[in-house]
Amino acid sequence: MTVATNKCIEQRRALHNDLRIALPPANLSFDQDEEWCVVCMNGEWREIRLHDYDELFAVPGLYERLLSDILKCDSPARIRELLEAELVAGGQQASALRVLDLGAGNGMVGEELAEMGVKFIVGVDIIEAAAEATQRDRPGIYADYHIVNMTQLKQNDRCELVECRFNCLTCVAALGFGDIPTEAFANAYNLIEPGGWIAFNIKADFLHPSDDTGFARFIRSIIADKTLEISNTQHYQHRIGTNHQPIQYVAIVGNKRRDVSEDMLP
Ligand SMILES: C[S@@+](CC[C@H](N)C(=O)[O-])C[C@H]1O[C@@H](n2cnc3c(N)ncnc32)[C@H](O)[C@@H]1O
Incomplete structure (x- = not known):
């Protein structure tokens, strides 16, 4: 840094x-x-x-x-630790990663990745305020930062992102809740080269069979048909709520084997 x-x-x-x-x-x-x-x-x-x-x-x-x-949120650090452990286990260097950070917010995940030794990180977020805060508080962490709606990616944004040849996707504390829906996650996923790393977290309830956000079915189907090959998962406390009760998430790290197809989306 x-x-x-x-x-x-x-x-x-x-x-x-x-x-x-x-x-x-x-x-x-x-x-x-x-x-x-x-x-x-x-x-x-x-x-x-x-x-x-x-x-x-x-x-x-x-x-x-x-x-x-x-509220004791440690998800950016948790995802970094899990990804870093998998890289070390596979004898890979963080400096070789070309990361797309989906729902990058004000850059906390980018900061963790930079500390880990990643040299090329591009942020995407749907709101301008996120890019402004990142530029104000963490200048130089991201090689580029795009304000895009990943659900309806415009052709010129897609071309710019494809040119980055990403081999890693991070998405932390951003899935569900009216934030990033399954289609947006799938569009970002499909920008990662085959073999690339996928590191994200999601509220544990969204993976439960009773989930109605569509994530449980989607994540289960990409794992079942090996679109995503899981290397590690961890159940952990994402943060506490304003009622001081723990909020449980699941951190997932794996490798992309192929693109998500439309029929896998809910
Ligand atoms: C809780 S913040 C997480 C920020 C960062 N990843 C972190 O861990 O600190 C969720 C972020 O997702 C962004 N977001 C919500 N919907 C999005 C979408 N459809 N496409 C891209 N970003 C989105 C929000 O604007 C917000 O910055």
Whole structure:
């Protein structure tokens, strides 16, 4: 990482500590995409939903303070550890990875990958605020950052992304909940070269047979027909909710064997 990037990280950490944030009473429970907090900005308390990413990303350090420090989210580090362990086991170098980071947000996954030694990372996200926050807080981590809707990828965006010859897809804390649907994940998956690494996490409930988001059927079918060959999975606590209860996710790392076909989509 560059000196400029390290300086940004230090500035962000200093900002974290100044932010005043309060959570709702722990005896109130909300769906994960309805959770909220209140943040004191310029002397006024404002309510922000945790899934209103553009509002969170607009305030330097807020996403990190809230998600990493208070709600103990360690998913970017967890996915990095799992991917790194598989690379080491296979005698592969992180520096050889060409990563597409889907739902890159303000760059926390990119930062982990860069620390691991990855030299080429391209971020994609659906909101401009994510790219702006990444540029503000983690300049130089991503070789490029595209604002795209992966569900309806335009031809010129597709061409630019294909030219990157990605051999790794990361997607952390971004599947389901009105964020990234199965089609968007499949479109990103199909941009990865055969043999490439796929590293992502998903809420454990979304893999349960009773799931109605479409992810359980989709993930099961790409594993069953070896479109995705799993090398490691881990059930773990993604973070706690605003009610202090653990939120369980599954981290999955494997290798792409072939493209997802349309009939595999729900
Ligand atoms: C919880 S954030 C996770 C950010 C980052 N991966 C991390 O782990 O810190 C989810 C991100 O997914 C993005 N997102 C939601 N729907 C998307 C879509 N259809 N295509 C690309 N990004 C999307 C959101 O804008 C947001 O930045």
